[in-house]
Amino acid sequence: MLGTFGTYLPRPQAPDAAARLLLDKAADLAALAVERHQSRRTLRLLERSVEGSINGVVIADASRPDVPIIYVNPAFVRMTGYAKEEVLGRNCRFLQGAETDPAAAASIRQQLARGEEVHVTLLNYRKDGTPFWNDLYVAPVRDAQGSITHYVGMQNDVSAQKTYESRLAHHASHDALTGLANRSLFEDRLEHDVALAIRRQERLAVLFVDLDDFKPINDTLGHAVGDDVLREVARRLQASVRPGDTLARMGGDEFVLLMTDIIREEQVLTLVERLMLEIARPYLIDGHELYLTCSIGIALSDPAMTEPRELIQQADMAMYKAKQQGRNAYHWHTGEITEQLGERVRLRNDLQEAIVSGRMELHYQPLIAGDGTLAGVEALLRWPHPERGYVSPEVFIPLAESTGQIMPLSRWVLERACADMVALGQQGVGRVKVSVNLSPLQFHRPSFLANLRQVLQQTGLPAEQLELELTEGILMDNTESAIDILHALRGMHIDVSIDDFGTGYSSLSYLRHLPISKVKIDRSFIHEVTTNPHDAAIVQGMISMAGHLGLRVVAEGVETEAQQRQLEAWGCDLFQGYLLAKPMPLEALSRFIIARGGVA
Structure with a gap:
């Protein structure tokens, strides 16, 4: 109901047919006038809404050739920089430019041709030539017969959002410090380039670059200086590689480079x-x-390769070989390296399983005095592997030291050795002094002395029954701290001996200032002491000087009676070796001690 309409008749009566027809026509005219008035109000409201919108609005005439623009709102003018007069009559594609995605533009034409609505984000250009990202919606307008008469487009400048998304994408694929590709992006390109190289029957190379001794820079000058160095390293590397190669930072001071189109190995070596x-x-x-x-590892692709990331692993393995060569070197990856490192990984896993499951063993080798009495025992760690048999300590001890597994092993050895000596005393065998080898990691831990006191307290072993064996290298590293620890051990009444003496860098004149009680001459000098005059002179000098300094001397690796007699003649105090006794489990040691009449 729009309203009411009334009319007056000359006399009271019901309107006749002619009057009613006139009344209906008059009502229709009045209703049409009211409806048009309301339509104009609605149109003015819609117009003000479109004019005030923050989104650009554009209307194009679909019935005319080239679909010209017939209306744009002020937001469109502000967004594009074009005045209304410069836009009307033109096709909307004038906003496109060189970097506009052709696929996006084609999608608009195809969907509009099918009479569909369009939503697309594409790069457009303002009047001054600057680009902006246009989030565009276009809808067709149909007449009463269903024919498309116009297109209405609404556009929104999403450049800020696109910039943010681009920045996020860059951070996700690039190293924040250097701006180089990160591991994720490098692996993506590696997978693509390996597949391409296989199809083209070409080769590529991966170079793993690791800076030598970079850590001291961070430790002494601070991470800010270290970061500046890494940025400069990245800049130099980037300037040295070819445009088509990919350089990435893997983290820390490690960089990796992907070289494509390798024809000769000399290309790689030159770079x-x-x-x-x-x-x-x-x-x-x-x-x-x-x-x-820096040290560089090099790995070349193989047509039979199924996992491209293996190239990174291979180059990494080769880099460690270059480190072992003395650093500032490069090394090519070979199948032998893979096998060696594979064996190392298997051995490490087996060792961890043995530690966790308690399958390690402790054997004891007696130290015999000149009169044949037992002066003590050395605790020796043994690993009975279920498939390999006993693994040599020369194999698994260095492995454990490099992996950190030496720490739980060292703790176990110390606890077990102390507990075993307490058990021997409780069995009536006697008070047996045990010497335990210390690893550098164990000795230099801040908690070393506290842990040592805890073990002695828990096991009940008197400190006088424990002796610790150190290598010369331990004392050479952080000398002041090492000397403080040695004095603390003396204060606890724990003896200290220098193991493998003569193989390191120390001298007896240096050792005379240290609170130690013994030196153990390395077996490499004892082996030919009766046949090699040079070894004989060295050993005799060691024994003589140690005696003058009040240090007792232990000869390791005594295997013949001639060796023992010679060493005794020079004044050696104690002997250890297969001639006198092999390393043995605790039960066998108990029988050995009882059979020899007890402890000296």
């Missing part, structure tokens, strides 16, 4: 040598002149 020279140039950072070298 490797250039990289090493670039890295070795001095760095002027924050007033400091710094010098670095």
